[in-house]
Amino acid sequence: MSNVTPFPAYGQKAGQTGFDRQELQRIMDLYGRMVSAGHWRDYALDMGRDAAIFSAFRRSAERPEYRIEKRPALRHRQGMWALIGEAGHVLKRGQELQGVLAPVERKLLKIVDD
Template sequence: MSKIARLMEYRRSPDRVFFTRGELTQLLSLYSRQVMRGQWRDYAIGHDSGMARFAVFRHAHERPLYVIAKLPETHPGEAARKGRFVLYEGQRRKAQAHGLLDLLGRLEAPVRVVS
């Protein structure tokens, strides 16, 4: 007699990563402050390839100024050592932290004139 094998039992389900309500509140709070200052104009939220992304734009038709990515808890390697939250400026990784507030502090630091 033949045995039916269910492929769903053998496939590895991808890690689904989402921002929590508290994290979204923190992100949107920073976004609203930057909009009031005239720095940012638009944002996008994406969920793909095992990460959640929050991207901010100066203009809707441009590439994002910054992308804040949340990696899964079970992400091997760097995420376990350096943190779940990663800040990208363009294509370059700018910072990585275990807590979202630590990362957002880098975006709100006042700009100083160096003479």
């Protein structure tokens, strides 16, 4: 009972990549709007050493319709955020999460007649 394991200090490279609170809030806000619009029904989170991935599904038995990936190693190259489609093609890549989510958010826009 006297063994104390030190908690890794903030800023040290941990063994897992994850989303911070604001990023996850933005992604879950989009997920909630897509669920209420009837586009998505399920999601999955995968947090590994190299990437954190949020996958959104139309049905849970299918491949994800979209994957939102955060890869910090690409921060200074192509941008650490990527939006990947169902077929595995990169649809959008960038430095900011908001810009990468824009193509998905466009699906929620509706034209309203007066």
